[in-house]
Amino acid sequence: MQVSAYKPRLSFWQLWNMSFGFFGIQFGFALQNTNTSRIFSTLGANPDELALFWLAAPITGLLVQPVIGYLSDNTWHPFWGRRRPFFFIGAVLASIAMFLMPNSSVLWMAIAVLWMMDSAINISMEPFRAFVGDKLDVSQQTAGFAMQTFFIGCGGVIASLLPTIFTDYLGVSNVPVNGAIPDTVRYSFYFGGAIFALSVMWTVFTSKEIPPADLEKFQQERKNNQGIGKAVGEILGGFLRMPKTMVQLALVQFFTWVALFAMWVYTTPSIAQTVFHSSDAQSAAFQEGGNWVGIMFAVYGGVSALAAFLLPVLAKMTSRKFVHMLCLVIGGVSLMSIFLISSKQMLLLPMVGVGIAWASVLTMPYAILAGALPANRMGYYMGLFNFFVVIPQIIAGVVLGAILKHFFDNQSVKVLMLGGACMILAGLLTLLVKDEAAEEASATSSMDKTAANAAAV
Template identity: 50%
Template sequence: MEKRRLSFWEIWNMSFGFLGIQFGFALQNANTSRIFETLGAQVDELAVYWLAAPVTGLIVQPIIGYFSDRTWHKKLGRRRPYFLAGAILASIALCLMPNSPILWMAIGVLWIMDASINITMEPFRAFVGDNLSDKQRTLGFAMQSFFIGIGGFVGSSLPYVFSNWFNISDTAPEGVIPDTVKYSFYIGAAAFFLAVLWTVVRSKEYTPEEFEAFEKANHVEGEEESQIEVSTNKQVRTGLVMMVIGLLATMAIVFYDLKKDLYILTVGIAFVGLLFILAAFLRRANANNGFVSIMTDLLRMPKTMKQLAPVQFFSWFAMFSMWIYATSGVTSHIYGTSDTTSSLYNEGADWVGVLMGIKFLVAALVSFLIPVLAKYTSRKWAHLICLTLGGLGLISYYFVGNPDYLLISMIGVGISWASILSIPYAMLTGALPSNKMGYYMGVFNFFIVIPQIVAASLLGFMLNSFFNSEPIYALVVGGVSMIIAGLLTLRVTDKITD
C-alpha cells in the first residue's frame, strides 16, 4: 500500500502556511536586535537576550511533536489543531512585540512569540513526512522553502518599504520603536494567521487506520533502530557524564572569572544530564509517561539523524551569528555608527532588513533548482555546494566597503538557506518511523536550538576576548562554521541516493 502521489497544487496548499510562519520569523530575525538596542540593550548583551527563542524551541518542539503524534480530531486531523492554535497566539504576540515599552517586556514577548511560532511550525515538518512518499518529500520541503523565501523576503523588507515608498518615519525618540517597524509587525500578524488558516482549510490528512496500513505494507528504515531497548544503566551513565562535564565547565567559569553568559551553556548541560537520570529512575519504577518516552527516545535516534546532527549544528550556528549580529555588524563596520537614534544607524538597520529579504528571495528562486542539482549529483553534494556558497557570502561581509555590494554576499547566503530548509529534512524523513515522525522532528529541532544557545553563550565572549567587541567578526566565524557543515554532510547516510 502506497501513499498516493499528490498534485502540485495539493503540495502547494499543504505548504502555504509556511508563508505566514516565515513572515513572523523574518520580522523577528530582522528586527529583534534593533528593538532590543532601541530599548537600551548593549551590543555584547544581545546574544543573551535572544536566548528566550532557542530555549523555548528546545522545550516546546519535542513536546508538541510527541502530542501531535498521538492527536486525532475528526475535523482537523493530527497536525492541523496545532497549526491553528499556534497561529492565533503568534499573531497576538507579533502585535505586542513592537509596542513593548521596556526591554524586559520585549524579551518576555519574544519568548511568547517564539513559543507560539514553534507550536505552529513543528507539526508542519512532520506534515510533509505524513502526507508524501519518499519520492515526493524533496519536492515537499522545496515547496516549504519556496514559501519561506517569499514570506521572508516580504516580511524582512517591510520596514524599508514603509520608509522609502510611503515616507513613514523610520526614526523615533530614544526608547521608542519606529512606526515602520510597528506597521510591519501588524501586517505580519495578519499574514501569519491567514496563511496558516489556508492550509488548515485546504489540506487533508491520513487517518490513524491508514497510517497503520502503510506501516504494515512498507518497512520504514529507522523503525527497528528506534525501538531498540535502551537500558536504564546506559541512561544513568549518559546523565552522569553530562552532569560531570557541565559542573566542571561551570567551575572553570568561576575559577577563571569568565563571562557569565557561559553559565547558560554549562548549567544547561548539567540539567539535561539530571533529566536523563530522573527518567531512568522513573523507568525502573515502571512509570510510563510522556517525559519518560521523550528522554528515552533521545537515545534511540536513527543513524541518519545522528549523522545530520553536526551538520545542522554548524549550519544554524552560522545563521544565528548572522541574525544576532548582522545589524550591529553592518551599522558599525560599514556605516560607522552605533547610535540607535541617528538617521545613519536606522538607514543601515533598514538595509539589513532588505538584505535579509534578498536572502529569502534568492532562497525562493533557487528552491526548486536544488532538487535538480541533487538529482544530477546527490543530496549530500548539493548541500555541500550550497553551504560553501553561503559560508563565503558571510565571510565577504568583512571585506565589503560599499553596502550595495552586500547584495552579492546575500546571494550565496540565500542559496545556502534554501538548502538548509529542505535537504536535511528530506534525508531525515526517510529514516524515521511514521508513528514518531512528529516527535523526532521536534528532537531534530535540538540541533537548531543548541547552536543558538552556544552562539548566545560564546559569541559575546569571543567578541570581547579576541575581536575587540567588533560584531563584524561574528559573521566571519559564522561563514567558517557553514563551510564546516557542508563538509560534514558527506559522511551522512542518505537512504535515497546512497
C-alpha cells in the first residue's frame, strides 16, 4: 500500500457537501431500478426477456466507469479540479435521458434510452468513489463512504416512493392508456431528472479539490498517458497488477451483484404475480404492484441510510470484513424469505434486511479497497473495480431468463430465492478478504500502546 500525503480532517458539513451529489445520482438509479422492468413490461416485454433487456445497465458500466476513472486520474483544471468536470457532464446528460425515458413509445426506444441514461449516470457516479480517496485521510474514509451511503439511501427512498405519491396524494393516473407509460411514472422521472442535476451541481460548486503535490510532474505524466490506445492498454493491463485485496473482494462482489441484479429485475413481476395476482402489465393490478415495489425499495433505501452511520461504529468494534459478512448474510436470508410471503405489508419486513446489506455493499468494499490502493491511481482502480460489479450482472442478464423459463416455470419469485443464496455465499467469502489498511492501523496502534507503556515504566 502506498502511503498518501497528509490530508486535513474535514468537518461534518464538508463531508456533507462533497457527498450530496449522490442524493441526486440515486434518484436516477432508484427510478431506473424500480421502474425499468415495469416500463419494459408495459411496452410488451415478456418476463423471460427482462434480464436480457436490462443488459444495457451493466454493459455501460463496464465500458464507461474504467474509462472515466482513467480520464479523471489524468485530469486537472485550476477551477474544475479533477473529478468535478465528470460530475457536471454526467449530470447534464443523465437529466436529459431521464426526461426521455418515460416518453418511450415502443420497447426498442426504452432500451436505447436505458443505454444513454445508465452511461450518463455512470459518468457522474464513478469519480465520486475516487473523490473520497482523494480528499480524505484513511481515518475518515469509512465515514466518507458512509456519508455517500446515507445520501444514496435518502435519494432511494424518495425516488422509489414518487409513483405512489403521485397516485395517492396528487391524484395522477397510474393506469397505462393505449399502451403508454402511466403518468405517475412519467412525472416521477421528470422530477428525478431535476433533482439529479441540482444535487450534483451542489457538490460541484461547494467542494474544492486538492491539486497534485507536484503539478509539473503530473502534467508530464498526463502527456505520457494520452491516447485511446494507451488508456485501453492501461485499463486491461490493470487486471495483472491488481492488489491482493482487490482480487479477494472481486469474488465477494461477483455473488453480491448477481443477487442485486436478480432483485432489481424480477421483484416487480414477482410481486405482481404472487401478491397482486396479475401477470398482465396493462392491468391496474400489475401497475399497483409496481407502485408497491417502489414502497418496498423505499424501505430498503431508508434502512440503508440509517444503517450507514452504524456501520463505522460496528466496524471499529469488530472489523470491516466481519460487518460486511454479517450484513450480506442478513440480506440474503431476507431476500430468500420473499418466497414465503403472500401479504403485501409483510413484504416490507425482508426489505429491512436487504437495506442492511445494501448499506454495507455501498460502504465496506470501497472502504477496504481504498486502503489498499496507491493514492495517484485511485480513480483508475475504483473504475477497474467496477468490472466486478458489472460482469456478474452481465452474466446474470444472459442466463437468468433461461433459468426462469426452463427451470423455474416462469415463477419470478424463485429467481429472488436464487439471488438470496448468492448473497449469503458472498457474505461467507468476505471472511477470506485481507483488510490491509485496518490491519496496519491495528498494528501501529498496538506499537504505540506498547511504547507508551514502556515510557510509563
